[in-house]
Amino acid sequence: MIGRGFEWRRFVRTWQAVLAVWLAYAVVRIAIQPLLGWEPVDPDDWTRLLQVRAWLDGQAFWDVTQYRMNPPEGFSMHWSRLVDLPLAALMLLFGERAALVLVPLLWLLPALFALRAIMLRLDFPPLALACGLLIMPLFPMVPGNFAPMRIDHHAPQAVLALVCVALLIRDSRWSAVACGLCAAAWVVISLEGLPLVAVIAGLYGVRYWFGERTLLPWFLGSLAIAATALAYGTRGPLDTAYCDVLLPGHLLTFAAAALIAAIIPFLPWQDRVQGRLLALGAMGLVCLQLASALLGPCATNPMAELDPMLQEWWHGMIAEGLPIWEQSPSVALSLVWTIGLIVVGWWRAHCRGLFHQGRALPCTLLFLFALAAGGYSLLVMREGVVAQLLAIPFAALLMAEFLPKARAIASPVPRIVATLAAVGLTTPLFASALVAPLDDYVSRDGVPPDAEDFTQRWGCNYGALADLPPGLVMAPFDGALEILGKTDHTIMAASYHRNQRPMVDLLLAMTGSVDEAEAIVREYGIDYVVICGSASDVAFYRTASPNNFANALVSGEPPEWLEPALTPSNSSLRVYRVER
Incomplete structure (x- = not known):
């Protein structure tokens, strides 16, 4: 038994454990897919498929116009070819159905590796590491985005966010450069990621403020260069008529921020905490003013000029883009529960001293970014996917703390109840399912109950x-x-x-x-x-x-x-x- 336990604890820290978990999930998902059907899940998935089909049929790489909508002019689209690349590659190699099945599952693989990297960096105990790799299906907003046929852009965005965090909590310049590259891909795919990328930049600033290594210029420099290359490389000459993609104003602001961040360490009083804070604050104000001047109306909500008819009968009815007060009870509780897991998980880890001896700062950076993602999800529900992925390490710590205590109870019935509570309270799924019957009494997807x-x-x-x-x-x-x-x-x-x-x-x-x-x-x-x-x-x-x-x-x-x-x-x- 000791030998088996020792082998299990060694195995859970290896990359083979990640592959085993991913393979098990993939096999189960593919096995049940015949019951769910072999078609894209929602309109965005259909559009992504249409976009790749048109490209493979000869439409120009830089041209993502959908010409079968409102012909002959077509519909102008803001989508990025970055998401099309893996779909197109697998469609050419294995056919359309195989690509629709495999691409979402393949996006899960870097997500699991990023979770493993985060937990290893924070030196999680073996049981917590195992829980962190296994409990993803218990976070209701996550599994569906990695399910076969789910080929829209939400999974790539969430994966890039998670990889950014795994790189943020490391200490090398190369990790900062890689983080900037991933952040650039994230905002090229969707400008909705820009607030959280700004949070990452702020957290690199926090590292400098507290006297850690000067990594902020490396992150911002990589972000500026990679965002420019990816924006122009995947879209060609940038269309400044719309506010929903990266514009030259964004790119110039990134470049200015990188330049200022590189100069800051050479300014006076940078050997003092107050001097570093003053320099970072001034940098933030300058960049905000520059962005406002360069972007004009595009510096605010790109949907601000939406026609009132569309706001009432379309955009205001899309649940995934609405704030928490417009959500059903089950979704709202899932969002709040996720934030609670982040806060309680970090507090319990701090109280137990798990993140001392050099791990306090990486854990705090993870906590602050996860909290920011959780707050963002209260305003835009679909950001809950990022928040729930980032909550998994904190939930894993809580589960690893309470599960052994529950299993140690001698009486069978209390042991079963305690075990279920240890799993149910440390993940959002069961609480969300418990209040799901209340969803029938409120609006769903913007449709009044009488409709x-x-x-x-x-x-x-x-x-x-x-x-x-x-x-x-x-x-x-x-x-x-x-x-x-x-x-x-x-x-x-x-x-x-x-x-x-x-x-x-x-x-x-x-x-x-x-x-x-x-x-x-x-x-x-x-x-x-x-x-x-x-x-x-x-x-x-x-x-x-x-x-x-x-x-x-x-x-x-x-x-x-x-x-x-x-x-x-x-x-x-x-x-x-x-x-x-």
Whole structure:
């Protein structure tokens, strides 16, 4: 038994343990995938697939316009080719389905290695290390982003954030350079990561403030150079008409920050804490002023100029982008529980002296960044993926502390209860599941509870439209991308904010009168009008007015200028052909 225990404790610290955990997770996910289906999960996954297909079919690398949306102009997109690269490579090597299965699972591998690196750097005991590698499925926002067919950009962002932290808590210049490179890739993929990248820069500043190694210039220099190379290399000449991607103003601010950070150590009074704090504060003020001057309106929320119609009927209904007070009880509790695990885990580790002897600063840096990510998730729910990944080490410490105590209880029933409590209280899954029944009493995904009465229990197979001659389709946002993915049709609009006019017109048609809808249909030259009565966005459109266009379509009594083109049996899908 002693020998086995010793071997187990040695094995859990090796890279082979990471591979074993990843392989077990991958096998289970692939085994259950036939029950879940072999199609992309949501509209963003469909769009990512369409983007890679278009590239492989000959569309220019720098051109990510979706020309099958609102043809012939197409839809301008802000997405990065960085996320397309692994998908395209595996599609060429193994085919489309294999790529859709493997790419999300492969993103999990560097996440697990980063978790291992964090826990080894903080010298976790073997049981805590094992828990940290195994408990990821108990964090409700994490597993779905690494599941087969989930190919949007959220997993790469979360992985890059986690790798940045693993590098941040190390002490070498090369780790700072690598951290800057990962941070650059992160903000090139999505500008939403910029606040947390700023936090990383601030934490490198904290290291300098407390007299640690001068790593801030190396991080900022790498960030400035890599962000410039990746931005121009994956997008070509930067389009300054939009605020949703890295702009020359961002890049110049990064460069200025790197230059100032390199000069600071040579300024007077840098041998004193007060002098270092004054220099860092002045640097922050200068960079903020520079960013404001260079970026203008783009220095604030890129969604600030969103059309009110889109804000009310689209953007304000996307749960993943909303703050905690707009979330269902189960999601809200999951976010709060995650922050609680970070705080309690750090406090317990501090009280037990686990992070003394040179590990106090790395643990504090991890704690502060995890706390920042948790706070960010209260404003933008999807940032909870990053927060929950960063909470795993703290949860692992708590579980490793309480689980042995629970297992040491002699009586079977108390031992079982204590064991379940040790697992349930140190992860957010069970608390979130406990309050999930309350979700039925509040809005879901922006749909008021009374709108749920309109929905039906069966879904819609948009692939049936492939039997119709190709044409321009008007369909609500949630189903439009699947139509593109499964057929040769084009669509009027999809939910991508740069293209506000066709999006607004689609919403005006669906929520307005039949006569207003006809005018829009004629203006765009629509061939087919498609609606899925069981879709949540359709249910929401129907609440606008009892006699609006969406209600007329779902009722099966369309206006005279529409004729049924396809009516699948046992489905709420309605397909109408526009009479000329």
